[in-house]
Every structure is written in structure tokens, then in C-alpha cells.
Amino acid sequence: MDNWSWEIFWDAFPVVLEGLGITVGLTFACYLFALIFGFVWTFLRRIPFKPLNWIVTWVMEFIRSTPPLVQLFFIYFAWPMVPVVGMTLSPFASAVLGLGLHFSTYIGEVYRSGIEGVEKGQWEASRALNFSTSQKWLKVILPQAIPPTIPMLGNYLIIMFKEVPLASTIGVVGILHMANSYGAQYWAYLEPLTIVAILFLVLSYPSAILISKLEKRMNRRFNKNEALNSSKGATT
Amino acid sequence: MTEPIVTFQNIHKSFGDVEVLKGINLDIKPAEKVAIIGPSGSGKTTIIRLLMTLEKPTSGDIIVDGKNLWKMDKNGKLVDANEKHLRQVRGDIGMVFQHFNLFPHMTILENCMTAPIHVKSEDKKTAKQRSIEMLEKVGLGDKLDNYPSQLSGGQKQRVAMARALVMRPKVMLFDEVTSALDPELVGEVLEVIRDIAKEGEMAMILVTHEMDFALDVADKVLFLDEGVIAEQGTASEVIEHSKNERLQSFLKRFRA
Ligand SMILES: Nc1ncnc2c1ncn2[C@@H]1O[C@H](COP(=O)(O)OP(=O)(O)OP(=O)(O)O)[C@@H](O)[C@H]1O
Ligand SMILES: [Mg+2]
Numbered sequence: 001m002d003n004w005s006w007e008i009f010w011d012a013f014p015v016v017l018e019g020l021g022i023t024v025g026l027t028f029a030c031y032l033f034a035l036i037f038g039f040v041w042t043f044l045r046r047i048p049f050k051p052l053n054w055i056v057t058w059v060m061e062f063i064r065s066t067p068p069l070v071q072l073f074f075i076y077f078a079w080p081m082v083p084v085v086g087m088t089l090s091p092f093a094s095a096v097l098g099l100g101l102h103f104s105t106y107i108g109e110v111y112r113s114g115i116e117g118v119e120k121g122q123w124e125a126s127r128a129l130n131f132s133t134s135q136k137w138l139k140v141i142l143p144q145a146i147p148p149t150i151p152m153l154g155n156y157l158i159i160m161f162k163e164v165p166l167a168s169t170i171g172v173v174g175i176l177h178m179a180n181s182y183g184a185q186y187w188a189y190l191e192p193l194t195i196v197a198i199l200f201l202v203l204s205y206p207s208a209i210l211i212s213k214l215e216k217r218m219n220r221r222f223n224k225n226e227a228l229n230s231s232k233g234a235t236t
Numbered sequence: 237m238t239e240p241i242v243t244f245q246n247i248h249k250s251f252g253d254v255e256v257l258k259g260i261n262l263d264i265k266p267a268e269k270v271a272i273i274g275p276s277g278s279g280k281t282t283i284i285r286l287l288m289t290l291e292k293p294t295s296g297d298i299i300v301d302g303k304n305l306w307k308m309d310k311n312g313k314l315v316d317a318n319e320k321h322l323r324q325v326r327g328d329i330g331m332v333f334q335h336f337n338l339f340p341h342m343t344i345l346e347n348c349m350t351a352p353i354h355v356k357s358e359d360k361k362t363a364k365q366r367s368i369e370m371l372e373k374v375g376l377g378d379k380l381d382n383y384p385s386q387l388s389g390g391q392k393q394r395v396a397m398a399r400a401l402v403m404r405p406k407v408m409l410f411d412e413v414t415s416a417l418d419p420e421l422v423g424e425v426l427e428v429i430r431d432i433a434k435e436g437e438m439a440m441i442l443v444t445h446e447m448d449f450a451l452d453v454a455d456k457v458l459f460l461d462e463g464v465i466a467e468q469g470t471a472s473e474v475i476e477h478s479k480n481e482r483l484q485s486f487l488k489r490f491r492a
Contacts, residue, residue: 119337121333121335121336121337122337122339124288124290124333124337125333125337125338125339127288127289127290127326128288128290128329128330128331128333128400129350129351129355129399129400129403130323130326130327130351130355130403131351131354131355132323132355133319135354135355139339139350139354140339143341144340144341
């Protein structure tokens, strides 16, 4: 390891670390955007009007099957040139919009699977007891739909954290950007990029463990309900 | 003559191209107990689901306590009912399902008291009090804080009955409420229904395959066959003395 220098490592460390706040902040901003917009997709798809559903499904599919990098470039570089609706956004805002929108389509699917996981009988019982629409959602459907989605939502947080460095390509000054400019300035890439890798590992590995713990707990909960269903099934 | 609490007027119901109910006419008086029997696929469940507003009739009218269930008056014209109208009329009806459909995330007590509190705006103390009494009545006073997954099928079904009863419906619907139960648990559930029936004031519509039970509880029995009411009368007329051939061959399967 002739090229490795601990001196450079410790010199670069605080520089790269400076970008951490932006990287983490961007992750949470994108995530929040995706959580909210995921709800919008789910809501739009539940409106009982077929043409709207087709359009929404198609738009979601389109967003999901284009690379996030292309979406970022489009929003940051191309959108300002679009007549009438075009506008210039800061790199950070472009990244929130681009990555947030991209991931909102996945989050929307997670919500949908949660809602569809609630048995038909639960909707019918809500009606038989004459619940209003909001009571049905708040008292019956969501309390059953949300818990099974929590591990999946957690996974998307980690995935998103790992996608956020894409934003350095449009100039968001996160850890990757800091490492790159350090490298360019001192012609030393190995140490700063190693620091980036270490930071990602240190943050996402414990989160992943936490989420898999959560998942096990949710599974146990789910299996409890499974036992309930199969005892029903056995007697029919 | 007392006014009927439920009237079906020439009700038709199709699923796609298949006509499942072919002109049902029916009067149910307050406090009357009506059993519906008939072969699988004859439309028994559909009749009940139309009344609970889980399905919409293709044509015809359903009148509940003088109000048209599926239609409402708008500027002097009858139009399709909106959710607000449905909620008003539906409040008179309660239902017990074949598969219980208890809320798995709520305790037994919460299962019972949620609707009175939120739908009927009862104060929490009264609702709780009444729910506990109702659960004691169905023999589950010691399970208040248990979750549905901790109960046997028969216990679950008794909770489901208590949950429907605390809403004080004028008409209660039972769709084969014992057919998802282990045989040894059927008795305890039928016993509770008998007790409710004896108290009297509520009309009951029971889809059932338990002929002895129907004989015992029902004032009137309907034999439904391929979407029409093929025979009706007192329980003894229909179950014991009918000359209808299809009814007799249907009944034979239960006597075997
Ligand atoms: N949602 C639906 N879509 C399509 N067909 C349906 C639907 N619900 C019921 N049917 C059909 O309507 C017919 C009558 O069904 P219904 O459930 O009312 O019969 P049933 O008399 O209750 O029978 P069972 O004794 O088996 O419960 C059946 O042929 C059934 O397949
Ligand atoms: Mg049925």
C-alpha cells in the first residue's frame, strides 16, 4: 500500500465530513417528498375513474423505468429551457424533486400493497357498522395496512441514502462531491473516496440491521394473524 | 296491519350476464324472524348483501322502515342514493358474517364499543358499559381485553353478534353464521341467536342450513331456488309439509 497515506486520510476526513450534513439532509428531504407524493399516487389510483387510473399508472411506470440520473439532469439542465412552465431550481431542490419523485412511485406501490393486504371482510364490516369513510380509514383500514409496510419503507430509506450521491453530478455538495473536489485539488482520490465508503457503511449497515429486526417483529405479528386466518380456513 | 320494516319490490340482481335474483318480492314485519333456505348459489347471500348495501340491486326497490334504501329524493325526482342517504337508512340494519370479520387490531371490548362511540356519538362511558353488558350476555365477560386471535371460532362469532347488537339495529342479518365453525362449536352460537330471538323486538333474517334451528326460531321460511322464492310459509309448512319437489329433494340432503 505504497499509495496510501494516513496523513492525507486524516487531512481529508474533516473536509469530507463537512458534506455529511447535506447528504443526510438531502436523504431525508427526498424521503419526505417520496412519502407524501407516494400518497398522492395511491390516492389518485383509488379514484374510481378508469381513464385517470390508466394515465396515473402509465406516468408512474414511465418515471420508474427512466434512470434517476436522467431525471436529475432533465430537471436541473433541461427544465429551465422548457417554454412557459420551465424554471430554474437550485441543485438541492432539483435533487429533492428528481429523486423524491422517482422513489415516490415505489413508495406508492408499498402503500398500495399495504391497503390491498387488508381483508375484504374488514371493509364490509366497516360498512355494516355504518362507519363514515374517514372512520373506516382511520379506525379499521390504516391501522392494519401500515404496520406491514414499515420494514419496506425503511428499506427504501436506506436505498435512497445510497442513491443520493447522484446529486453530486448536478453540484450538490454532499460527501461525494467534497471527496471529489479534495481529490482534484491534491490529486489524491484513494483516501477521500475510502472515507466516503466508510461513512456510507457506518450509517447504512446499522440501519439495515435495525430494519431487519423490525421486519422480524412485523412478521411475527403477521404470523399471528396468519394463524387466525388458517384456523378460519381449516373449518370452511 | 303493521307496516313492514323491510320490503323487497321486484328485486333483480345480475353479476355481469348472470342473473342471480330474478324478481324478489318480500315483506318482513317488525320483530319477524325469517329464515332463508335453499341450494348453494340460489342467491341467499346476495339478498342479505343487498340489504346491507354491500351490493347494489340491478333493478327494483328495497324499502327499510318506510325509506327507499338505494334511491333518494332530489328536487322531486328519485335518484341513486349517495353515501349520506345510505348511512341514514343503513343505521337500522346490522349484520353477522360467516367469517366473523372482527377487527384483529382491537380488543374484544374495543371491537364492540368503537361503532357506538364514533357512529352513534355515544359517550364513552355508556358505550363501554353497554358493550360489557352485551359481551356478558353472549358469555364473554371474561375476555374483554383479549384479541380476536386468542379466541375460538365460536367465541369470535359471539363477539361479532355482540358487536352488531350494541348498535341496536331494527333488522339483523345472519349469513350462515355457523358454517365456518367446528361442529362442536355450532351449538353455543345457535344458543345465543335463540336467546336474542326470544327477546323479540328485533326483526331477523337468517340464512341457514340448520333446519331444526329454523323450525325452532323462524316465524317464516323462504325457500330460494335459482333466484326466485319458490316456496314460503310458516316453518312447519315449508320444512315439514311442502309438496314442492325441488324443496323436498333439497331437504332430503339434510335429513340423511
Ligand atoms: N360478486 C360476485 N360476482 C360474480 N358472481 C357472484 C358474486 N357474488 C355472487 N355471485 C354468484 O351469484 C350466485 C348466487 O350467489 P350467493 O352467494 O347469493 O348464493 P348462496 O345462495 O348464498 O350460496 P351458498 O349457499 O353457497 O352460500 C352464485 O352463482 C355466485 O357465484
Ligand atoms: Mg351464501
